[in-house]
Amino acid sequence: MTVRTPNELGLELTGFVPYRLNRLAVGVSNHLSDIYRERFGLDIPEWRVMATVGSRHGCTAQYIAQSTRMHKTRVSRAVAGLEERELIERASSAADRREREVRLTKAGRRMYAELVPLVLERERELLSCLTKEQLRGFVAGMEAIETFLGLQD
């Protein structure tokens, strides 16, 4: 348990929460991306699009951008890449012809069905290094900071 005393002179980066949080996020991200990168050839934006589209019947790029908090150009490119690989398909919406309804193809659904359990298992495995108590505290902490920063869903 090493939190700096609040106003120690001469900041030590290794005890600085924002820095550690960043390092941790990168570490966790790499730990996970082994699965979707090496095994399925997806990068992070693509993986997020797959995850978002797969848990719905179809949605717009706009929705994906809001829900993943990715920039719309990043979404646009990820979607284009996935369409290229025929994992998703797009159909112009009849109601609003600016929109394009995004959904998984059969191959996309197959990949999704294979991918998601593996990723969830990795998450479970990762979090299993925390006690129940620690996990609750950790998530509660994340939530409080999310709220403070206005990041809630």
Added chain:
Amino acid sequence: MTVRTPNELGLELTGFVPYRLNRLAVGVSNHLSDIYRERFGLDIPEWRVMATVGSRHGCTAQYIAQSTRMHKTRVSRAVAGLEERELIERASSAADRREREVRLTKAGRRMYAELVPLVLERERELLSCLTKEQLRGFVAGMEAIETFLGLQD
């Protein structure tokens, strides 16, 4: 308190810890970078270099890279930028003429002395949205995951 049940079918990205962790790290980073970017014109790599060099009497780029876990090219460029702005200076080490001893200039020390308290205050303010209990749990959780991933200092 919203953790998904471990094996829920159809993953919801907004309840997925690695995703949330990433979003949180970005949010915290942005919250902080207001200070060192807008007020001191530093970007993240530069800020990390300043923080690392400032808390020491002088060190090598190698040391900075290890301690901040940044790629050595990123360190190299940040250091070059800071030298350009005369916030740090470099002297070839006598002992090993491959190394270059990095240290703050007078102007660099002045900036450091002004910057660090502001940043620590921001961190304190951020963490003050957690109860003592939550903070302890949060940090304990971070630490456990860091250890699991082999990220300890």
Added chain:
DNA sequence: CACAATTAGTTGCGCTCGCAACCACTCCGA
């Protein structure tokens, strides 16, 4: 009905990053 303001999505551009290759120097073993 017409026209300005807004929104979905794409694309050109400049910037940053990490990889790989490189230079200069040191270390080490024959």
Added chain:
DNA sequence: TCGGAGTGGTTGCGAGCGCAACTAATTGTG
């Protein structure tokens, strides 16, 4: 002492990103 392996640090290059500008379609207001 010589030569190859290893290390500190820099640089060229390609990939990915966000911003700003754009197209196409819709909405709102007179």
